[in-house]
Amino acid sequence: MKQLFRLVLLVPFWLQSQNTSFQIPDSIQHKDFRYLEDRIYQFRNDSARAALYLFSYVKKAKRERNWRELQNGYQSLLHQSPPALRLVYADSMVYAAKKTSDDAAIGAAFLTKGIVFYAQKKYKEALDDYLIANEYIARTNDYYLIYKVKYNMALLKSYSGFYEEAISLLRECVSYYKKKHDGAYLNSLHSLGLSYNKVGNYGLCSQTNAEGIRESEKRAVPEMTSYFKHSEGVNQYFLKNYQQSIDYLKNTVAVLENNDDFANEAVGNFYIGKSYWALKKHETAIPYFTKVDQILNSRQFTRRDLLESYQLLIHYYKAKDNAKLHLYYIDQLFKADRLLHETNLYLVSKVNKEYDNKTHIIEKQKLEHLIDKGKYNDIIFIAIVTLLFMILLFLGYRDFKNKSMYKKKFEALMDKNGEAKKETTKIPHSGIADINPTVAAELIKQLEKWEKDKKFLDQDISLVKLAASFNSNTKYLSLIVYHYRHKKFVTYVNELKIDYLIQALEENKQLRQYNQKALAEEIGFSSIQRFAHAFRARTEMPASYFMAQLRKEETTSGLQTKTAL
The missing domain is CATH 1.25.40 (Serine Threonine Protein Phosphatase 5, Tetratricopeptide repeat)
Structure with missing residues (x-):
């Protein structure tokens, strides 16, 4: 209103x-x-x-x-x-x-x-x-905005199931926002607690929620207290303290509904229902699960864990021999499944693993036969099952093909680096049309020294800054790089960084223990996304695959050494 x-x-x-x-x-x-x-x-x-x-x-x-x-x-x-x-x-x-x-x-x-x-x-x-x-x-x-991006990306990562990556980003946000930005700090702390719960660290989740409640009161932001209590209510369910979970969540659901926070409202109702279900109070649990379904219909919102509402509703109405509601909730499960698929392919893969769609398709066909006689159709069922099988087969083949290609690229890259050839660039006698040959020769000499000194590892490299340091201009430097290195400037710098990193990883085993964020910072990339894009462009494989193969070879080499001894 x-x-x-x-x-x-x-x-x-x-x-x-x-x-x-x-x-x-x-x-x-x-x-x-x-x-x-x-x-x-x-x-x-x-x-x-x-x-x-x-x-x-x-x-x-x-x-x-x-x-x-x-x-x-x-x-x-x-x-x-x-x-x-x-x-x-x-x-x-x-x-x-x-x-x-x-x-x-x-x-x-x-x-x-x-x-x-x-x-x-x-x-x-x-x-x-x-x-x-x-x-x-x-x-x-602008570090406030930089961390604001990190925070919002962390929320998407957490929603998509990449909880460890979300935790890493949220810890950074908590540390940055703690001193000066109350709202952002408390939001980051709340999201961090939720992510701890998702990875099964319930003790740390409770500690984070308790800290959030204290800090909300201390910083005079009382509206956040309900969110930390909501988070703790969910956490208490996983600790099997079902009545405590119900008490926490019932005290917050009304506040969330008043705030039009339908997502957390759905989560709260789901875990109240789950707690009652665990206490064997199935009749009491059912209205809370139906509230989750109402939010799906009215707001087109669900998430992976909420799908269990439909599993329990299907189980309940199947036991009650209520064919109409049994069929309805099977249809709702597929509706929620489609919604997740459209939003996030990672989620739909998890849903397929955790819920046996094949069984529900069979039940759906049988119930439709009972409710609407004559509509049951074996051919449709076989076609759906066949299509699902073909999709799974295609995904498996594509995964196998990608891994085979990556392995070939990895082996070729190792052979190339193993040769340890040092390429040198000779200055042609004839210069580029717009540049005096003497000027070109001096620029190339400066460029080679810059490469030798590994200045390309600096994070704030730009064509403008490098041209200025060479007492030249961007047009000349860009032409020199393109003419003698056969690349545009950004590609040229990125490839120098990646080539350096590959050699360093081969020579320094300690470096292999770094995560991608640390590696990106080590060679001067301002973000993981830019590092990952540059690595793949240079090597035609993901950085995560390359690192895994290096560690695998290291392990294999260690075992062979022990066997020889």
Whole structure:
């Protein structure tokens, strides 16, 4: 009701603000942005009055073509608006940010848009915007935004099942945000506790939740207390303290529902139901599982662990001989399965392992025969089973083929490096058309010394900086690299880094114990994503596969040595 009321108030203003006929009231016509900003904050709990200042802010920024303030205006509108309008303002915010030509501003706008998508559980769209945001923000020294990207990527990794990677990122965020950013710190701590639960570290999860409750009170952010208690309620289920789990979760579900946090509301209902089920109170558990199903229907939201609701509902109504509801929940299980498949291929593979789809397909066909006589069709069933088999066969073959190709690439790479040939570049007598031969020769000499000194390992290398250090210009240096190294500058630097790393990994066994983040930093990559892309482009195999093969060879070599002794 509160959101609907706000929507009714804001829509007329929004429509007017898009029309040139909208006029800033005379009383605030000549007020500056800070005045308007103060009034927006002052009336933050009064939608009608706040809207007047919000749209005046936007209109003033448009009139003055002040793109930075226009971006701020749309961001304020986004936060004050109901979900139905947030993407509209997010798009306008991105448009204004692009006009600033400022990497931090553009990155922040895409990040905010991604967060809007994430709140709506549109994870594919959120990921696309996070990756765009990262491209811009990685070029800046704005560490708050850098860690904000890490935090939101951690949430997606956790949702996708990559909990260890999520934990690593969240620990960094907790450490960075702890001193100065209360909200971000508590959100990071909450997500970290959830990830500990997912990897089975229930003790550390409880410690994190307890710390979160203390810190929420200490920092005067009481609304976060419910989230830490919710997390602890889930954790208590895994510790088999079922009544404690029920008590924690029942105290938080109403708060989450009031916040329109349907995702955590679904999770809370699921684990209340699971706790009652574990206590053999099956009749009491069923309404909580049906609430999970209602959220799937109304919000198109589910996640991997919530699918067990349907397993238990199917089991319950099968035992009750209720064919209609038995069939309904089988259909709902497949609906949830499809939703997960569209969102994340990793999730659907896990679902296929944990739930025997073949059994449910058979039951589905039998129940349809009982309810609607004559609809049972053996040919359809066989076709579905055959299709599933062919898909699994194809996936298995593709996996085998990729691994075989990677192994050949690995062996070829090891043979090439084993030869340890040192390539030298001779300077041709004839220079590039636009460059004096003497200048070209001097540039190549500087480039070779730069390579020999391994300066390519610096993280902040750019064509502009390197040209300046050579007392040259970017055009000449770019031509020299392309003409004598046969590569564009970025590819040239990336390949030097990767070639150096491969040789270092062969010679230094200790280096093989580093994770990808540490390796990326070791050779001057600003992010794991850039490192992984460069490694694959150079070697035609993932860095994770290369490292695994190195460790495997090391283990094999050690066993052979022991056998020989």
